Amino acid sequence: MVIRVGLIGQGFVATTLAVGLERIKRGEIPPYGVPFQDLLSYRINDIEIVISHDIDEEKVDKSLYEVAKKYFSTLDIPESLSTIRVCRGIHLSSVKDLPIRARGLEDFMSLERAIEKIVSDWEKVHVDVIINLITTEHTKPLTSFKELETKIHNNEVNNLPATYAYFYAAALYANTVKPLVFVNAIPAIVAKNTALVSKAIESRILVVGDDGASGATPLTSDLLEHLAERNRYVRSIVQFNIGGNMDFLSLMNPTRNIAKETTKSSIVEDILGYNAPHFIKPTGYVETLGDKKFVSMHIEYISFNEAIDEIVINMRINDSPALAGLLVDVIRIGKIALDNEEYGTIYPINAFFMKNPGPREGKSISRIVAYQLLIDWLLKHRALKKVPRYSVYTLEKFEY
Numbered sequence: 001m002v003i004r005v006g007l008i009g010q011g012f013v014a015t016t017l018a019v020g021l022e023r024i025k026r027g028e029i030p031p032y033g034v035p036f037q038d039l040l041s042y043r044i045n046d047i048e049i050v051i052s053h054d055i056d057e058e059k060v061d062k063s064l065y066e067v068a069k070k071y072f073s074t075l076d077i078p079e080s081l082s083t084i085r086v087c088r089g090i091h092l093s094s095v096k097d098l099p100i101r102a103r104g105l106e107d108f109m110s111l112e113r114a115i116e117k118i119v120s121d122w123e124k125v126h127v128d129v130i131i132n133l134i135t136t137e138h139t140k141p142l143t144s145f146k147e148l149e150t151k152i153h154n155n156e157v158n159n160l161p162a163t164y165a166y167f168y169a170a171a172l173y174a175n176t177v178k179p180l181v182f183v184n185a186i187p188a189i190v191a192k193n194t195a196l197v198s199k200a201i202e203s204r205i206l207v208v209g210d211d212g213a214s215g216a217t218p219l220t221s222d223l224l225e226h227l228a229e230r231n232r233y234v235r236s237i238v239q240f241n242i243g244g245n246m247d248f249l250s251l252m253n254p255t256r257n258i259a260k261e262t263t264k265s266s267i268v269e270d271i272l273g274y275n276a277p278h279f280i281k282p283t284g285y286v287e288t289l290g291d292k293k294f295v296s297m298h299i300e301y302i303s304f305n306e307a308i309d310e311i312v313i314n315m316r317i318n319d320s321p322a323l324a325g326l327l328v329d330v331i332r333i334g335k336i337a338l339d340n341e342e343y344g345t346i347y348p349i350n351a352f353f354m355k356n357p358g359p360r361e362g363k364s365i366s367r368i369v370a371y372q373l374l375i376d377w378l379l380k381h382r383a384l385k386k387v388p389r390y391s392v393y394t395l396e397k398f399e400y
Contacts, residue, residue, distance in 0.1 A: 002048050003335045006127040008166055009134035010054040010064070010086050012245055012291055013185070015071045017131075017324040018049050018064050022078035033325025035371075041383045042332040050125040053089030053118065055102040060088045087121050090114055094137050094162040098250055104162075111155050111165065118169040122177070128338065129181040129331050130170055132188070135250045137161045139188040145171075145199040163188035167196060174203040179343070181334035184209030185323065191345045191358025201344040206337045208330055208345070211355040214322035216241060216295040216315075217267065218367045220280070223299060223311060224271045225366030232309075233302040237268060237278035243293030243319055248285045266356050270363040293319045326353055333374075336383045348377040 007014045023029045025045050031037045034044065054060060059067050065082035068075075090111075091104025105114035122130070139161045142148055148168055151160050167182060167190060174180045182205050184190040191197065191209035200207045213221075220239050227234055242248070269275040297313040330353055337346055350357030351370035357363075365373075375391045378384045 001042070001046060003042060003046050003129060003331055004048055004050045004125060004127050005129045005131065005331055006122055006125070007049060007052040008089060008130060008132045010052045010056075010059050010067055011133060011135070011247070012071060012320040013323050013327075014052065014131070014133045015064070015068050016320040017327055018081055018084070019068050019072060019075065019077060020321070020324055021047055021049065021328065022080050026078060031325075031328070033321060034328045035326065036329045036332070036388070039385050039388055040329070040332050040336070040378070041385065042335060044328060044332075047328065047331055049084055050127060051121060052084060052086045053121070054086050055089050055091040055095065055100075055104045057101045057103060059086045060103075062086050090118065090162050090165045092157055092160055092162040092165060095135050095250070097253060098135065098246065100246075106155075106157050111152050111157055111160075115152065115165060115169045115172065118166070119172045119176075122169075122173050126178075127173075127180065128178075129183065129334055130166070131183040131185060131327060131331070132163055132166060132190075133185050134162055136186050136247060137163060137188060139163060141189050141193050142195045144195050147195075161188060163190065164196075170205055171199055171203045174205045179204035179206075179338050179341075181206045181208065181331075181338060183207075183327070183330055183334065185212040185327065185330075187211040187356065191350055191354070192356060192360050192362070193358075194360050197344050197359055204341075204343050206334055206343055206346065207358060208334055208349055209354055209356075209358055210350075212323045212326060213353060213355040213367070214326055215293070215317045215319060216297065217280075217355050219313075220297060220299075221267045221271055221364060221366045222368050224267065225368060227299070227301055228272055234272055234276040235300045235302060235308075236298075237276055237280060238298045239278075239280045239295070240283040241281075241293050241295050242284040242286055242289065243282070243291070244285065244287045244289035245291045245293075245319060247319070248282060248293070249287075251282045252285050267364040271366060291319050292316050329353070333378070333383070336378075336381055340381055346377070348373040 024031050063082045064084040068077045088105050091102050095102050105117055148164055170180055170182045191207045268278050295315050299311040303309050345358040347362045351365055352374045
């Protein structure tokens, strides 16, 4: 069965996902970076990207093949991407102050009509999964879904984040067409927002979010889990990232950076049980680094007999592929949840894949622990072909 995917924001992550998927399906590369590889009931080959939305005039009305050529000048881009068109999306100032010539649908029509156009675009290609990969934007929790409806009806284009407009479109689509997975891979507050999750349940939407956890933050969380389990007291944590892609440039805006810092910092007290002094956030933009960000980490802790120990890590991480590989699994696992009519948001999925996992009361936990929770969930839904070798489960426990 085909899982039909729509992308929101055709940047480096979305383009890496599209190119990597097609290369795996053509047998050119192994599925490294995809945690559940060939273990799920849905295959990687079942995923089909069918539509994309963006507001960059350099991308709108182009094919994914043309867009990918600009990102990957040395790769043999799969011709299959030439059939997928980048449609105009909703802007709502999401890339304000960035060097992008952007125009959204709301520049040509009312916001209500723009959202209806998005829904119509999705309906034509029968999407099952929508992935929000727009530039990081700051959002405030909504008190009710009615508040969002009012803002859209009143055409409050200067007082609404694009993510919320897209979620509203998802609710209309799910109400009138079919159930949908809405993956919020950016720090906007969706899976953590009770009002939106309640609407998701009512509308038959599964929300996966918030903010994809792909690089340094999962490693930090696993190190903190290691220290917590051994009762070593953490005195301080420093983790910073410097990158050269568009997302890092956008994070030079303090408002956007606060949104990212919030999702990154949530791991400390959630895992340790106390709020150790910490500095965890993106700190700089250097264009020549490109997508391969520099990460530095320092953790100081007290061990037995008051010995003071330190962990110091420096690394370079290709930012976009790290997230794109995880999204291959998010797409398939999200569709498994839809097949089982599970709507709202699901903590075991979010805890493994997201920095700031919904629902509102959901805590950040180490990915080592979250992995086993997700295995539990997949086993319950008979969605695994076999037990992953990294699981604590044995074949004797694996019974369908």
